[in-house]
Amino acid sequence: MRASTTNIRTVCPYCAVGCHLDLVVENGRVRGLEYAWNSPVNAGRLCARGHAALAILTHPERLTQPLQRSHAGWRAVSWNDALNTAAKKIQRILSFHGPQALAFLTTAKGTNEENYLIQKLARILGTHSVDHCARLCHASTLTGLGPMLGMGASTNPLSDLAQADCLFFVGSNFAENHPVAFQWVQEAKDAGAKIVVADPRRTPTAWIADLYLPVRPGTDLALLAGMLHVIFRQGLQNTSFIGQRTTGVEALRTSVARTDPSWAAQITGVAARDIVRAARLYATAPKAALIYCMGVTQHVLGTATVRACADLALVTGHVGTKGSGLYPVRGQDNVQGACDMGALSGLLPGYRPVTDAQARSFLEKAWGIPSGTLPETPGLTVTDMEQAAGKTIHCLIAFGENPLVTSPDSGKTREALEQLDFLMVVDLFLTETAELAHLVLPAAAWAEKSGSRTNTDRRVQWSPQVVPPPGEARPDGDIVVDLARRLGLGRYFPYQRPQDVLEEIRRVVPAYGGITPERLRTIPGGIPWPCPEDNHPGTPVLYENRFATEDGLARLYPIEFSTVPELPDTDFPYCLTTGRGKLHYNSGAMTRRTPSLVARAPHLLVELHPTDAEREGLKPEDSVWIVSRRGAVKARVHISEAIRPGIVFVPFHFPDANRLTQDVVDPEARIPEYKSAACRLEKVTEARP
């Protein structure tokens, strides 16, 4: 009998570039993948992670049945028993402690529809304590850009980078973290664009830089203030753009009057003449793009630094045109969509503040729930939930998140989660967090369920189900609807298919108003929001004529500089900074189980400069304890001239790396300080107690 073979296009489950890949399906099984050559997103290219994505679908460690903890260990239970148990636990906690004792984590690995459903369930139960990993990566983009520009998203598609005359990367190892999109950077470089990279490490992104700025961790704000000083002092600002499209320039100019390049050089460690050069290259380019990632956002100064990035783009007029723009490049594949769907403790779907009475009333009517159901105050963020666990939070339902690996000072996270009366984890694997749970539910992976996803371009794309999930695993969306019915809330969750949920999203989130399931399935490159109406083509470039603020003007913010909270000292003489590696992803739950990736990056490495290695008596591949005030972690030594002396770098994809980081947070965004912590190194001679 001849095998029947079809190719089905899906979206890569890893990063927010949102690459297409065509799965080759033979007799209902995925036999391989083919490159999506005609994709407007990636033109057939894939990175190592995209190539390895299929391994997840048939992985032998996938969860296939609900598991309940018992005195004798894990016990497989039926879905009926599992969800009845979950519903009873939730109801008991509700009746004893009220809705503020419940908390939910949604997932940037899930579809838009799934994120929408999870936050809807949380809110109808009476709590806004629903959050996800954007809190740990780009929350400061939302708090920074939202009030300034009207939206906290990338202004342009990544493909526009090819048309820029200057590309300024701040805290972004774009070449390794978003490797397929780096093609646009190389195209720009080939066409003569100037590349400026500010990073404590000379990353592969910096290898093609015309100007590399080896900034100390936590001092990007001083660098940007120094550049703004130069721009005003040398008259490089775009006066007509500032006059016609912004407010607040005088306060900004005053705030940077003293932040001259010498001042910035002392703080950042970057030569003053290079700060001047960077300012001139960026400001005088006809079209300039500013690309930033977690080097900017994951700080106690995250919101302030994001604002300074936007100030720089605005005073030079590099916003609102093709080839220019601000790119807060997202990490996980659907972190943009999860935010759009209201998977945030302070924002309802469509970024309406929880505190806005009209917005709450609109949503109550749209959902058909009694007036006053939605609380007036924001819920707890990821980090705040953990601090409240066992005190005011008694139940945590976590979809696809692994806080035991991703949260700062993760030793404390473990203690907090152990205090919960009920922890339920929905995931593909028995992750580090799932191992602590009372109930673990098996989830479907990306190609085992249908739904829309939104990449960092704001491009909404449909990813169809290609194969069934293994065993009894189910899509997150099905689990939420089933749980809601068992909680007596079925009338608010009348959906049969993800398409039905998207229809409701269109009515609730104005930017998705014209994004129908049919259009998504027929438009090959998806639709970039805002797309308010059915026949609207979408909006690749934001703010061409007006900003999304009430009066259409962008707000410039003055810069207030402060230092990071834990500087190196005699006991802890190094500055530890964390970030991504090129082969693993996020908590590593999928990539650390993928043989082709783990074979090439099997261990936690610590990168340090040769002078520091010599001082510590360390050689390549030595084992070393990295010790901070919060804990000690063993890692293999990687010696590299790419990092500044005095700084050590650790990728955060391995368990325990975050035992070292601090749980201090940005006061506005509540994003933790992942980029600087004082530490020392101790050569491993015997087991550390």
Ligand code: SF4
């Ligand atoms: Fe997947 Fe991102 Fe790699 Fe593209 S660049 S294949 S979306 S991980």
